[in-house]
Amino acid sequence: MSDRTRVVVTGAGWITPLGHDLESVWARLQNGETAVSPIDRFQAGSFPTTFANQVRGYDWTTSVKDADRHGVIGAHTGFALGAARQAWSMAGLDEAAADPRRIGIYLASGEGVLDFDSYQRTSLSAWNKDLRAINDSQWHDTAVDAIDGAYELAQEPNMPMAHIAREFGIRGPAFNCLTACAASNQAIGEACDLIRRGDADVMISGGTHTMLHVLGITGFNRLTALSTRNDDIPRASRPFSRSRDGFVMGEGSGIIVLESEAHARARGAQILGEVTGYGSTADAYRITDIHPEGRGPCAAMREALADAGIDLSHSTDAPPVQYISAHGTGTQENDKIETRAVKTVFGDLAPSIPMTSIKSMMGHLICAAGAVEFITCLLIMRDGVIPPTINLNDPDPDLDLDYVPNEARSAPVDTCLSNAFGFGGQNDTLIVSRVD
Amino acid sequence: MSRTVGISGIGPVSTFGIGIDPLWEALLAGRTGIDTVGQFDASAFGCPLAAELGPDMLSIRSIVPKHYRKATKVMCRDIELAIAGAVAALDDAALTTAGTDKDSPPTIEPHRMGCQIGAGLICSDVNELGAALVTSQLEDGSFDLDHWGREGMQNLTPLWLLKSLPNMLACHVTIVHDCRGPSNTITCWESSAALSLAESVRVIQRGAADACLSGGAESRQNVLAFHRQAEAGRLTDGARGAEQAVLPFHPDADGCVLGEGGGLVVVEAVDHAAARGRAVDAIIEGVGITQTIDDWTGVGASGESIADAIEQALSQAGLDADAIDAVIPFGSGIAAIDTAERDALHRVFGDRAAELELVLLVPAVGNCCSGHGSIQLAVAVQCLKTGMLPARRGSEAIDGLNAAPLDARQTNPRHMLVLSASLGGQNTAVILGGAS
Numbered sequence: 001m002s003d004r005t006r007v008v009v010t011g012a013g014w015i016t017p018l019g020h021d022l023e024s025v026w027a028r029l030q031n032g033e034t035a036v037s038p039i040d041r042f043q044a045g046s047f048p049t050t051f052a053n054q055v056r057g058y059d060w061t062t063s064v065k066d067a068d069r070h071g072v073i074g075a076h077t078g079f080a081l082g083a084a085r086q087a088w089s090m091a092g093l094d095e096a097a098a099d100p101r102r103i104g105i106y107l108a109s110g111e112g113v114l115d116f117d118s119y120q121r122t123s124l125s126a127w128n129k130d131l132r133a134i135n136d137s138q139w140h141d142t143a144v145d146a147i148d149g150a151y152e153l154a155q156e157p158n159m160p161m162a163h164i165a166r167e168f169g170i171r172g173p174a175f176n177c178l179t180a181c182a183a184s185n186q187a188i189g190e191a192c193d194l195i196r197r198g199d200a201d202v203m204i205s206g207g208t209h210t211m212l213h214v215l216g217i218t219g220f221n222r223l224t225a226l227s228t229r230n231d232d233i234p235r236a237s238r239p240f241s242r243s244r245d246g247f248v249m250g251e252g253s254g255i256i257v258l259e260s261e262a263h264a265r266a267r268g269a270q271i272l273g274e275v276t277g278y279g280s281t282a283d284a285y286r287i288t289d290i291h292p293e294g295r296g297p298c299a300a301m302r303e304a305l306a307d308a309g310i311d312l313s314h315s316t317d318a319p320p321v322q323y324i325s326a327h328g329t330g331t332q333e334n335d336k337i338e339t340r341a342v343k344t345v346f347g348d349l350a351p352s353i354p355m356t357s358i359k360s361m362m363g364h365l366i367c368a369a370g371a372v373e374f375i376t377c378l379l380i381m382r383d384g385v386i387p388p389t390i391n392l393n394d395p396d397p398d399l400d401l402d403y404v405p406n407e408a409r410s411a412p413v414d415t416c417l418s419n420a421f422g423f424g425g426q427n428d429t430l431i432v433s434r435v436d
Numbered sequence: 437m438s439r440t441v442g443i444s445g446i447g448p449v450s451t452f453g454i455g456i457d458p459l460w461e462a463l464l465a466g467r468t469g470i471d472t473v474g475q476f477d478a479s480a481f482g483c484p485l486a487a488e489l490g491p492d493m494l495s496i497r498s499i500v501p502k503h504y505r506k507a508t509k510v511m512c513r514d515i516e517l518a519i520a521g522a523v524a525a526l527d528d529a530a531l532t533t534a535g536t537d538k539d540s541p542p543t544i545e546p547h548r549m550g551c552q553i554g555a556g557l558i559c560s561d562v563n564e565l566g567a568a569l570v571t572s573q574l575e576d577g578s579f580d581l582d583h584w585g586r587e588g589m590q591n592l593t594p595l596w597l598l599k600s601l602p603n604m605l606a607c608h609v610t611i612v613h614d615c616r617g618p619s620n621t622i623t624c625w626e627s628s629a630a631l632s633l634a635e636s637v638r639v640i641q642r643g644a645a646d647a648c649l650s651g652g653a654e655s656r657q658n659v660l661a662f663h664r665q666a667e668a669g670r671l672t673d674g675a676r677g678a679e680q681a682v683l684p685f686h687p688d689a690d691g692c693v694l695g696e697g698g699g700l701v702v703v704e705a706v707d708h709a710a711a712r713g714r715a716v717d718a719i720i721e722g723v724g725i726t727q728t729i730d731d732w733t734g735v736g737a738s739g740e741s742i743a744d745a746i747e748q749a750l751s752q753a754g755l756d757a758d759a760i761d762a763v764i765p766f767g768s769g770i771a772a773i774d775t776a777e778r779d780a781l782h783r784v785f786g787d788r789a790a791e792l793e794l795v796l797l798v799p800a801v802g803n804c805c806s807g808h809g810s811i812q813l814a815v816a817v818q819c820l821k822t823g824m825l826p827a828r829r830g831s832e833a834i835d836g837l838n839a840a841p842l843d844a845r846q847t848n849p850r851h852m853l854v855l856s857a858s859l860g861g862q863n864t865a866v867i868l869g870g871a872s
Contacts, residue, residue, distance in 0.1 A: 023523075042580050042581065043582065043585075044585060044586075045582070045583075045585070046582045046583070046585030046586040047585035047589075048585070052517065097514065101726070101744060103727075104727075105727065109623075111557050111602075119660075120569050120579045121579070122563060123565070123566045123569055124566075124569060124570060124573055124579060125577070126570075127566055127570050127573075129570070132563070132567055133563045133566070134562055134563060134566050134659070135477075136476045136477035136478065136479075136481075136659055137477055137479060137480035139562070139659050139660065140480040140481050140663065141480060143659070143660075143663045144663075147660075147663060147667075148667075149663070149666075149667020149668055150667070152660075152663075152664045152667070153664060153667070153668050153733075153859075155557070155624075156557055156625070156859070156860060157557060157602070157623040158623055158624045158625060158858070158859075158860035158862065161727075161860070162727070162860045162861050165727045165728075165729050165861065166729045170727055170729065171440065171726055171727055171728075171729060171741060171744070172725075172726065172727065173726070173727075174624070174723075174725060174726070174727035174861070174862045175622060175624065175631050175635070175862075176622065176623050176624050177620050177621055177622055177623070178555070178602045178603055178621050178622075178623045179603045179606075179619070180601065180603055181621055186620060190620070190635065190638070190797055192640070193638055193642055196642075197638065197641075199725075214581070214584075215560070218589045218592070218597075219596060219597030220597065221589065222473040222589060222592055222593070222594045222595075222596055222598060223594060223595065223598075224594070226641075280617075280618035280619070280620075280644065281547070281616055281617065281618065281619075282550075282551065282606075282610040282615055282616050282617065282618070283611075283616070283620035284546065284609075284610040284611050284614050284615055284616045285611065286611065287507065287595070287598060287604075287607060287611070288595070288598070289607070291467050295616075296616065299547065299616065303644070357850075367642060373709060402613065422603065423598070423601065423603075423607075424601065424603040424604055424606065424607035425607055425610060425611070425619070426603065426619055426620070427605075
């Protein structure tokens with residue numbers, strides 16, 4: 001790997017339930033705060049889950065030069081534009097005069113939000129009770145007035161990247177991937193590969209998503225994947241606790257600027273870290289279950305470590321990775337198997353590596369989860385502070401790693417490993433290292 | 437020096453059936469699969485036509501291994517199309533997997549087999565969701581969200597959400613065929629399949645796999661998708677009838693017709709194919725990818741950005757434009773995209789653009805959205821293998837391009853160029869060369 005192109009991070013930004021700028025969110029993460037609250041995006045009071053981590057008080061139009069140029073956009077696009085503006089500005093790309101054909105984008109965006117009210121009104125108006133099916137012509141006649149075509153088009157998964165490209169004049173390689181909770185780790189890893197090949201000098205990457213809507217919460221409630229701790233909302237997201245009962249929905253976006261080291265140094269850009277390793281695997285096991293031994297996650301972590309040139313057999317004392325950002329959803333299955341996989345990969349070193357889940361504070365941002373966790377790794381290395389896993393006052397006796405319970409900890413960190421595993425069996429691990 | 441990568445198997449799925457044989461026979465004969473929509477009553481919609489698979493063409497239970505039949509209950513049409521394409525592509529490539537023959541050892545190690553599949557925003561089955569929604573309807577016809585949260589949603593099967601997640605195409609394919617290498621889902625409309633192919637090439641060249649199932653599949657044969665497309669102004673009204681419904685590059689072009697299908701190809705390192713005694717059928721010589729920033733709405737595209745993609749692909753292939761013997765453009769019949777493609781071809785090929793051999797597929801198979809590129813790629817491979825170019829459909833008076841109706845002909849192309857320009861502004865150019 002010695003002669004391959006090094007890929008560094010020169011900008012980062014996020015729009016999250018904990019806030020809309022890098023430093024205030026980071027301060028809240030260190031303080032162990034959560035943004036969880038009752039859902040007010042729709043009337044969720046009777047749902048099995050009534051709470052989530054919502055983005056509040058955010059206005060995307062303040063992040064763009066001319067909102068009219070963007071027309072109708074979805075919430076996912078709005079989050080992404082705000083995060084991208086922060087990252088772009090931090091990287092100083094406005095002043096860089098880079099060739100727009102050499103700037104690409106690899107985003108992980110989920111779908112937007114279906115206009116549920118119009119949809120249900122249309123479907124119910126056309127429902128034929130005898131046939132137990134809609135009358136298609138009647139559905140169409142209602143839809144013409146009820147369902148706004150421009151709004152619906154704006155909910156496509158590739159729209160956030162298109163709007164980012166338009167806002168910043170990006171004309172290079174462009175991809176959007178959608179691999180559920182693993183998506184933005186995958187986007188970042190693949191974006192790095194494009195730079196290493198020489199297909200671009202700069203890549204905008206990360207993720208954006210909201211599933212905080214009627215059918216999103218419905219779907220995850222039916223899967224029994226969400227916490228239903230409605231009587232104790234602040235403590236609902238409790239990864240690695242014995243009493244964990246599912247994840248808490250979040251929403252938002254995390255965007256980073258990736259760049260070849262040579263390109264970044266030539267223009268004097270500030271370097272926040274280097275992506276040194278990436279591993280990507282498929283479980284190929286079951287639709288909803290993870291392989292009980294964590295076969296896929298183990299392989300992804302091992303690939304990422306190998307990609308970073310880290311040989312654990314030579315690391316008997318000081319662990320070569322000083323922090324693990326856990327996927328850590330707070331479901332019984334994930335936390336158990338992720339812990340097992342980390343122990344399998346790191347062996348005797350595992351207990352000495354702090355591993356936390358910021359989902360305990362921010363919720364699960366689905367396609368954007370990996371990106372905000374990656375950005376957290378950059379800040380951990382910068383400040384030498386590891387944010388806690390909150391609500392961990394009821395440890396699971398079977399989960400025995402160092403999850404940094406409830407309070408942040410000061411510790412020097414030079415290399416982080418960040419996991420993201422998705423429904424559907426995708427496993428993506430990134431390794432990011434300090435650059436002196 | 438990076439590994440040479442080719443296509444060793446094709447598995448197109450189209451209105452003509454599964455696999456290359458029925459598609460190729462129809463294309464040589466100049467037949468169209470466009471007909472009146474059969475999967476729902478589209479008479480009231482803007483376009484009553486589509487290119488669907490017939491009801492007897494795809495029996496998913498007979499395609500998947502016996503032990504996996506239960507899982508077909510949670511497969512939407514798009515997933516079925518991808519699985520059908522995988523089986524056909526693996527068969528064509530003479531690759532044995534756990535899914536093709538559970539009693540024989542696989543001819544490729546599971547962890548060396550990747551999977552990159554393009555997918556679209558999948559609409560939930562409107563009748564399935566409607567049947568649940570109606571249980572929460574009040575006597576006055578309005579919808580009771582409170583009842584939905586308490587009881588109504590229980591009428592959806594617990595795994596309901598998983599039927600319509602885009603990454604479930606790759607999830608099922610990786611499980612059936614035990615593909616444990618990198619797996620991704622690209623959601624960039626008509627560019628999805630070519631972007632997936634580009635990623636498969638990268639995955640193999642960086643050493644993460646020896647072969648990948650690659651491509652895309654989609655079916656938008658439902659009321660919501662039709663409504664969205666009609667509202668976006670992308671569909672013809674079908675007034676000319678099925679035979680003349682789509683007129684790419686013609687002054688009277690007024691939109692496309694939706695098709696369903698796509699399929700997969702096997703992308704494989706040439707050395708790996710050779711080691712198992714199989715020559716690839718085409719070499720992937722270059723892939724160019726760009727993003728349009730000027731107009732990427734439902735009907736727009738940029739000739740300059742498409743031309744940039746072609747130039748990138750030529751540069752990667754080390755070829756001059758003169759080396760391209762035939763082109764498979766998107767050729768959608770959507771006037772603004774046709775104009776941009778024509779502009780791009782003139783920018784790159786100059787006066788020769790008017791004589792370039794064009795292969796037009798949308799008039800035969802419709803616009804298969806995220807799966808469309810798979811059909812283009814499969815046809816390009818078949819052209820290289822057989823030396824034949826399919827017959828062209830359409831009408832006279834094509835301005836500036838060699839796109840008028842023509843019978844199938846033997847031209848023995850050495851290099852084929854395949855283009856896409858997606859809703860959302862992603863453009864791709866793939867150059868395939870003959871394996872000999």
